[in-house]
Amino acid sequence: MAYASLLSLNQTLEQIPCPDDQTEQQIMRNLYENVSFFLSFLDVSSPKNSDKLRGLEGRIRDAAYEAEDIIESHMSNQILSESGSHQDRTESHISNQIISDWDQKFERLQKIIQELDSISDEVVKMWERNEIHVVQPSNSLPTASSKYPSTNNIVVGYKKYLKDIEKLLITPHSELDVVSIVGMGGIGKTTVAEVIYYNEYFADQFDVRAWVTVSQEYQEQEVLRGLLKSLRGLNHESDEESIEKLAENVSKSLKDKRYLIVIDDVWEIETWNQVKSFIPDNLNGSRIILTTRQPQVARHASRFCRPYRLRPISREESWKLLIMMVFGEERCPPQLVKIGITISGKCKGLPLVLVLIGGLLYKAERTPDYWKYVARNIGSAITDRGYNILDLIDFIYNQLPHHLRACFLYMGVLPEDYEIRRSKLNELWVANRFIKPDRSKSLEEVAEECLKDLVDRNLIVARQVSYSLEVDTCSIHDALRDFCLMKSKEEKFNSHVEYLPGVHDNLRQVSILTDLKNQIPTFALAHNRDLRVRSVTFFFRNSPSDIHFITNFRLLRVLDALTVRFEEFPVEIVELVNLRYIALTYWMKHRFPASIAKLCNLETLIINPGKFRSIFNTSFLPPEIWKMSRLRHLLFLRSYLPYPTDALKGGTFVPLENLQTLSNVINFRWTKEVLEMMPNLKKLVISYEHDGRTEWSSYCFDNFVHLLQLEVLKCIFFAKCYIKYQDPLPVNFAFPQKLKMLTLSGCRISWKHMTVVGSLSNLEVLKLKFHAFEGSVWELNDGEFRRLKVLLIHMTDLEHWNVDKTHLPSLQRLSLRYCYNLVEIPPRIGKIQTLEIELCECSTSLVTSAHVLMEKHWRYGHYGFQVRLPLWLSHYTFSSML
CATH class of the missing domain: 3.40.50.300 (P-loop containing nucleotide triphosphate hydrolases)
Known part of the structure; x- marks a missing residue:
């Protein structure tokens, strides 16, 4: 965890303003230089150095943790004093106290720098004596960006x-x-x-x-x-x-x-x-x-x-599984066959071991020397007397690049067999500062690369994968989770808490898996001081009254309390000014206090309505939201976002340049002024409720085309209950060319205007719901939908759909639901040999045409062409075909 602690400290140092005092400037410069040196060294350090550097890495970790605690504690005190949180004391008293506190901590910071200087000298001497090695660039690594092993491969034997x-x-x-x-x-x-x-x-x-x-x-x-x-x-x-x-x-x-x-x-x-x-x-x-x-x-x-x-598989099957994991459809190079057979034999026919070793070799140097190194080390964990899976995983863990280790260990926060969404995991990694910034990419893009790398290594399991081969949800094997828990305690990183007084100063991540109701008084008495916890995640349905202990964690970055049902915003958390990630569940009263603006470091805010997912569960954001410049992700079921100038009435606001996700805002106007406030928006979910009076043009839909970074857009239009049909949207609806996923619902646009969507050169997923387009005929034009992989049409009056053989060349899945008038599947679409068609509540003629197409494909052995129906209908249809 040395690397993760350095990475976090480095980002903290880059955020603090330059001190006025020359001595302080020099101290900060020395600290920054030490951090940069160690990060660069660990980036190129060979995994073979792990045993030699283990003690030094522990010292680096502890020093970096303490330095960051000192700096962030001081920054938090300053923020709270400037915001007037200490109402019971005079301004001069607070200022003197902060200065005195900083003087004491500054002395400790100087000693930490001396410790880092000493470690740096030791590393240099080891380097000069050739006791440590660096990673050499290799051209033998796989070129594929990612792989998702088929379960059919894993059941060899x-x-x-x-x-x-x-x-x-x-x-x-x-x-x-x-x-x-x-x-x-x-x-x-x-x-x-x-x-x-x-x-x-x-x-x-x-x-x-x-x-x-x-x-x-x-x-x-x-x-x-x-x-x-x-x-x-x-x-x-x-x-x-x-x-x-x-x-x-x-x-x-x-x-x-x-x-x-x-x-x-x-x-x-x-x-x-x-x-x-x-x-x-x-x-x-x-x-x-x-x-x-x-x-x-x-x-x-x-x-x-x-x-x-189930018993261990044979040596021949072990070798077959291993080369599948490492080479896929390729052949194993001749120079690696003999040592590869030795490695597979040492795995004792255990599929999990073979899969883990396969993941290691897939990402590592494909040289005889490295494979022999692997064979020697797994031999010590797996002997004729049995095997120690934790020792084996420890070896694999030590082969990980340093930038992946904290991301992997964080999976131990999750309960056993827990599936987590990819987007949430990436946001948590970013909030915890596990991700190394890259000027050419967003932090989320780097996090995505880390996830793919860990999936490639078979350390994280992709549970659900999208058609674009992106992980939707993922989890971790029980044995790997056991290792993460063991290693996290050793690294002072993470712990599942069943007894609150067991939380100690050095612990950074806390996972709550139990009811804390009877422990609060004991905990409050035992911990009337600051704790250094950075992340708290609740997986047990605790009461809001039982979690006030989190205010002890003054340096908290992540509060994931979706399993706790709040009836109002827990206003006490606005004193935790270091928070970067908040996820809460409300039952009702979704009004945010203006004091949320105190959370000047907040990056992600997620509000789940919980049990009552209705129109009455609407979040009302305060005008002060426009002052929170570090926001990256805002996620709600329904939310009213005040218009910036109207909300602040001439007050100060800043562009939300970091905002990437905004979901779900109601009846928001996309004027030029707003576009300038959100220049880097990538995902947008919006809803519009038509009242029969407001002109659609006032919402400026044509300005969507200027959201140049937008990749995902979901637009929902619906009428109030007393209006049967709202007016169709204006024809000048426009979209940005970067768009990859588009969902439209209730637009009531004529099919002849579909060209505005078909011309999107990067569009891969299109979902049309509740009469998004209307009319009896849809005629596709040449050159449209070149990259479209998934098409959903839900509830339409469409009768005939004319498609030429040049249209939809990339289509993989077609889903038709409640298409009562559509006569047939266009025969030209049936030319796609691997198309999966899903039908639900469609006309009999449409179902028949789909199965005629499938029967033709199956006759020629094209079993990738599939038609899926509701179970009550599929029995009859398939039995009539066979």
């Missing part, structure tokens, strides 16, 4: 298990049966279950499918919510329901249906019995797949068949 399990799932007996998959951690249980679960064949055999992960940290309510989410999709209404109500809803969702449910990672028989009690036996051939490490759990759960015990 388990094809027999798959066939047997699949047969059991469709056996004729009607009683509910459980197929248990048992084996040690990392053997591939979850992967085998995934391959079966996502097999499209079973979409036709079962009415519904669901997946829930139980894990060792079993929580009954979370398992029930997980089942409901999988069965129904996102279900925010379940957040506050009791266990009894949740269980009732699960039972109702499964009643009279033939279901396939995967219950992953069960540890105890008692846990299984509880989960099983929620699931009805409909006596219709429903099936459950259970995965567990415990043989006794597997035997107890399975009534009609023996558990399937």
Whole structure:
């Protein structure tokens, strides 16, 4: 963590103004030079130096942490004094106290610089004695930007298990049966279950499918919510329901249906019995797949068949899997084959080990010397007497470039088996200052590269991947999470807190996984002083009254409290002026106090409405929001953003030059003045409520074309309840050329004006909802939609869609929903051999035309062409085709 602490300190030093005092200037200059030296050194330091430098890195980390604590504490005191937060003391008294405090800390800062100078001398001497090595540039690294390993590759050696399990799932007996998959951690249980679960064949055999992960940290309510989410999709209404109500809803969702449910990672028989009690036996051939490490759990759960015990794969299969992970479809160079077979043999047939080593070799030097180095080191972790997975992961961790280590360890903050959105993870990395600035890229773009790198190394698992091959959600394997927790404690970096008084001065990240209700008084008495915690994340549904302890963390940067339900803005947090990231959940009263402007460092503000996701959950931002120049991301369900000049009435405001995401603002005017305030906006979600009186032109939609950095735009137009149809939008609607994703809803524009969208040269995803365009015929023009990959048309009066063979050459997915009048799929679209078509509530002739096209493709072996239908319709259609 030396690198992360230096990186954070470096960004802090770049933000502070130059001191007037010459001595202070020299001290800051010396500190900055030391930080720059160590960052440059660690950037080129070879992973082979890890053992030699471990002690020095610990000293660097501690020194950097302390220096940053001193500087940020002083800056926070200054900000609070200038904002008048100390109302009980006179201005002169506050000023004298701050000066006296800084004098004491300045002396300590000088000693820290002496410590860094000493470490720097030691590093130079080691370098001169050739005791440490630097990374040499290599042309043998893979050129691909990213890879997402197929689960079909990872199940090498388990094809027999798959066939047997699949047969059991469709056996004729009607009683509910459980197929248990048992084996040690990392053997591939979850992967085998995934391959079966996502097999499209079973979409036709079962009415519904669901997946829930139980894990060792079993929580009954979370398992029930997980089942409901999988069965129904996102279900925010379940957040506050009791266990009894949740269980009732699960039972109702499964009643009279033939279901396939995967219950992953069960540890105890008692846990299984509880989960099983929620699931009805409909006596219709429903099936459950259970995965567990415990043989006794597997035997107890399975009534009609023996558990399937996964065993290590063979040496030949191990070698096949390893080269798949490293080379994909390419051949292994001859000079690496012998040592590669040795490496795969040392992995003892354990898929997780092979996948991790494969990720390491994929990103590393493809030379015999380095591969021999890997073989020697994994041999010490995996012997004939067994293996220590944490030792192996420690070796892989030490091979990571320094700039990735904090990003990886931060995954330990998450609960077991937790999926996190890519965008949120990137924002958290940026807020915690794990990301090294690059003048040619935004911090979020660099964070995206770090995520792709960790996915390539198989250290982070891409759970959901978009059509543009971007990670949508990701998670981490249990064994890797265990390592992150162990290493984080060693590095004084992160801890899951179950007992608040255990929080100590050196801890930087805190993850709350439990109810803190009975611990607050003890904690308040034990900690009546400042703590150095930088990030607090709540994963347990604590009460707002139980989290006031966070005000002890005066240097806090990240407060992620989405699981805490507030009824009003917790105004006390505006004293935490170091905050960069805030995520809160409101039930109602979404009014922000003007004092939020005290949070001068705030970069991300996320407000979730929680249970009540309705028109009444609207956020009202204060005019002072226009003073917060460091804002990067503003995310709401509905929000009124005051117009800058109207709001401040001639007061001072600054361009929000850093703002990249704005979601979701209501009825906002996009004048030239506003565009100049948000020059770097990349993602925009806006809504307009038509009242029948306001002219659409007053909102200046034609100015969208001047948002030159915009890549994602979602525009929603709707009428008030007493207006049946609002007026169509003006034809001069215009969009910027950088746009990659566009969603339009309720615009009611004529199809003949679609050319304004079709001419967007970078557009990849287009979603047209609720009569976004109207008319009976859509005629495409030459040269339009050259890069479009995904097209959704939802609720339209369209009847005929004329497409030539030159149109939509890149289309991968076509989704048509509630298209009752559309007669057929354009035959020319059917020329795309890998097109996936999704149909929902469409005309019979449209469904028939889609299946005629699929039948033609399948006749020629083009099985990539797929048509997906609602389950009630798909049984009939497919059976008539076969």
